[in-house]
Amino acid sequence: MLALYHGANSVCSIKVRIVLKEKNLEWESRHVDLPKGEQFTPTYLAINPRAIVPVLNHDGILIYESSVICEYLDALSKYNQLLPKSSYDKAKTHVWGIYCLEYHDSVNTLTFSSYQRKMLLDKTPQELAARWAAMPDQIRAHKLKDLVERGASSNYVYVALERLARMCADVEAALGENSWLIGDNYSLADALLTAYFYRIECLGLNILWERRYPKTTSWYAQVKARESFSTATAPWLDEEAVRKISKVGKETFLAHTKFTDFL
Numbered sequence: 001m002l003a004l005y006h007g008a009n010s011v012c013s014i015k016v017r018i019v020l021k022e023k024n025l026e027w028e029s030r031h032v033d034l035p036k037g038e039q040f041t042p043t044y045l046a047i048n049p050r051a052i053v054p055v056l057n058h059d060g061i062l063i064y065e066s067s068v069i070c071e072y073l074d075a076l077s078k079y080n081q082l083l084p085k086s087s088y089d090k091a092k093t094h095v096w097g098i099y100c101l102e103y104h105d106s107v108n109t110l111t112f113s114s115y116q117r118k119m120l121l122d123k124t125p126q127e128l129a130a131r132w133a134a135m136p137d138q139i140r141a142h143k144l145k146d147l148v149e150r151g152a153s154s155n156y157v158y159v160a161l162e163r164l165a166r167m168c169a170d171v172e173a174a175l176g177e178n179s180w181l182i183g184d185n186y187s188l189a190d191a192l193l194t195a196y197f198y199r200i201e202c203l204g205l206n207i208l209w210e211r212r213y214p215k216t217t218s219w220y221a222q223v224k225a226r227e228s229f230s231t232a233t234a235p236w237l238d239e240e241a242v243r244k245i246s247k248v249g250k251e252t253f254l255a256h257t258k259f260t261d262f263l
């Protein structure tokens, strides 16, 4: 039995849901309400002391880290094998998986300096202090606190946009003459990256690739057209939250002259 601890709008959860669909695997949902702070409850901390999603439970075995979960799922069946066969292509896939840590951190920076910030600013200073104190990773807590206090003026935001602009340049270069990131077929690397592009698009920042990178623009249209994309997003997302993410994202970043290098 496969069960996924995941968040409705969580980027890393969307990534795993994409692979579950690509592999045509049956799974049970264990939804964790991140805005409500369910990741900090003793019950969830017993599953993941890092207080983050996703976590995969496979017959009682727990697997952590979204890119690792995706590769684990791929190995469960021969159907639609996503990890390429050659050692070189496997190595390239693993490099994308490692880069995903940076992409996640950068996308998370954008979300926390805009939409999440707006939500968290409704809390009292005491509630906010309790939230930062509850986070097992205090370096991350320090960063999120800065983002909520400073919004788009936080230095973290500029660095995040710089890294995401580099992600787009890297994808454009990797595509070369191909339609997919690695060779002629859709593979794990394409699945790993899709959700980050999706969140950037939700924030109204798709101009990061649409203005400069035609191959990346076609690639993203292709991954979005797959059934796995709609299955991993539409039924799970809180539509109202997605509308707000988009509205606040545009207000926060597009009006900011400091970001004209990227946008």
Ligand SMILES: N[C@@H](CCC(=O)N[C@@H](CS)C(=O)NCC(=O)O)C(=O)O
Binding pocket: 007, 010, 011, 012, 013, 034, 039, 051, 052, 053, 054, 064, 065, 066, 067, 101, 104
């Ligand atoms: N590197 C981890 C990152 C996981 C992560 O940070 N997940 C976010 C949601 S996308 C989370 O659970 N956040 C909890 C919080 O913000 O308190 C992965 O790829 O699985």
